[in-house]
Amino acid sequence: MIFENTLTFANRLDREDPLKDFRKKFLFPNRMGKDYIYLCGNSLGLQPKVTKEVTNLQLDRWANLAVEGWFHGDEPWMFYHKEIKRLLAPLVGAFEVEVCPMNTLTVNLHLLMVSFYRPTSKRSKIIMEAGAFPSDQYAIESQIIHHGFEPNEAIIEVFPREGESTLRTEDIVAKIKENGDEIALVLFGGINYFTGQWFDMEAITKAGHEVGAIVGFDLAHAAGNVPMKLHDWNVDFACWCSYKYQNGGPGGISAIFVHEKHFASKLNRFAGWWGYNENSRFKMDKGFVPEAGADGWQVSCTQVLPMAIYHAALKIFAEADNLEPLRIKSIALTGYLEFIINEVNKSIGFTQYRIITPANPAERGAQLSIIAKEKGKEIFDELVAKHILGDWREPDVIRFSPVPLYNSFEDIYLTGVALLNISKVILAPNND
Incomplete structure (x- = not known):
């Protein structure tokens, strides 16, 4: 043009x-x-006009149904997240079973790292972009310390070349190959918050897998912004917030992706009641039995009001095809x-x-x-x-x-x- x-x-x-x-x-x-001319959707998306309506609707259900709202009414809260999964999966290129709305972004990043960062004496290092958003930096540092390693030894950052502001894909891939047998996890942002660079997620995933590493992404600035194919790219896991391009409200609910190839594995995870098998959850039995798919990473019950806001925002995306x-x-x-x-x-x-x-x-x-x-x-x-x-x-x-x-x-x-x-x-x- x-x-x-x-x-x-x-x-x-x-x-x-x-x-x-x-x-x-x-x-x-x-x-x-x-x-205002609003050009800050990368930090906080605008409020859809329908937001008050859907919030008030859930408040009315709470008022009229109280605890019965979990199982009765037009949209029982017990199953509310399933409609969101249906709307969410196409935005990140996933199957419905691979995504789940829950918690907040950094909480989800920690929960996923519990499962997917499993360092050994040989493979303990995490490779990430230099200048990642502080939440990622702090989460990675603390996970490394939790496992008994030193951040300045276990974190490998990829920097731009001298005089350049962004990373070259070939440099990311080369750094992965250079440290391949020591890398436990490759963890990048999908889009860097500061430069706005959209990384070649498919190439990074392929390079990480070729050296035997797990590959995950923080998609805070990518979800609802750029098209992705998390399943087809064979990404192991990802998480994102809803309040930027997806207009899910300040501090709104987050979501995760876990590739279906991991569902049959006995992955370590921090278990919670809401991640327990749905059909027998209310039997209150001992011994954690996870719900199938990404839902098995849930730890706390559905956050109904934030989910209602997210649901309404995702319906706008669906309307826009x-x-x-x-x-x-x-x-x-x-x-x-x-x-x-x-x-x-x-x-x-x-x-x-x-x-x-x-x-x-x-x-x-x-x-x-x-x-x-x-x-x-x-x-x-x-x-x-x-x-x-x-x-x-x-x-x-x-x-x-x-x-x-x-x-x-x-x-x-x-x-x-x-x-x-x-x-x-x-x-x-x-x-x-």
Whole structure:
């Protein structure tokens, strides 16, 4: 597509957008009667308008049915997660039995590592991307210490090459091969939160398996953002939160994936009542017998209210025919944002904004991370003051995330206009 830096062009793309009506399903933050241009879905997705309705419905069921709500009513809570599994599986490329909504992200990461990080004296190391989100770093450190190893010896980080911001797949694969017989686990983010790089998950999984390692992913920034084929790629396990691209609410429920090839194995796990075999759970017998599939990793009972919010959000994805049409629009939106940022640089006369997210659409989702050469925080704060909300990452990065369910091409164009005008003022020579 040949882009144009005009409002007329942006409006034409919006008119032609088959997904344009989905924007009306969401609530935008508003200050002084004016909606924000919201480009922060990579941190917290917008609230679907139906959220209050579904939450109130569950509150009514609680009020009217009380404990009977677990087994009676239109959607008994005992089985509520099963409908979510049906909607969730296509978004990550899995079978229904391989996914389960439960807990929160870091809790699930720990639970999965209990099963899949089983170090030995020979194989004790975990390989991960440098600069992973702190939750991953802390979880991995603590798991290593729990098993009696030293993090600075057992963690292998893959860094970008000197002068580069992102990782090359060949370097990740080479590092796996180099340390192959010592690696117990390869654990990467699907998309790096800071750079927005979408890793080649299939290649990483293949490389990990070739050296005899288990391979897992934290998909916090990938789930609901990019299409994946976790089952076909032979990924061992994964987990993700629901509150970013999937619009599951702040601190919303998480979910897991466990490949079906592991179901017949007697994996260690931290057991809980809700992971017990469903047909005999209420017999309260001793001796843990896991429910089939990913459900067997549950430890606590269904979180009904967070699950109701997640359920409603996932139904919007299903209505949009899941990720294929969303991905088409996402590539166009993010491409237009890249074009607009470059147009701003041209108008300023130098590269004030350097995009560190890969230029190849196959290596990114709905996010651009932009280094501001000068006075980045001042510029970011002024954007917020003008009702444009991305997010700031120290020391100098502005992240913009145009989400295809609710962002428009006009949003991108107007962001460019504001960014240029703000930059001209703040970067003026007499402003030093």
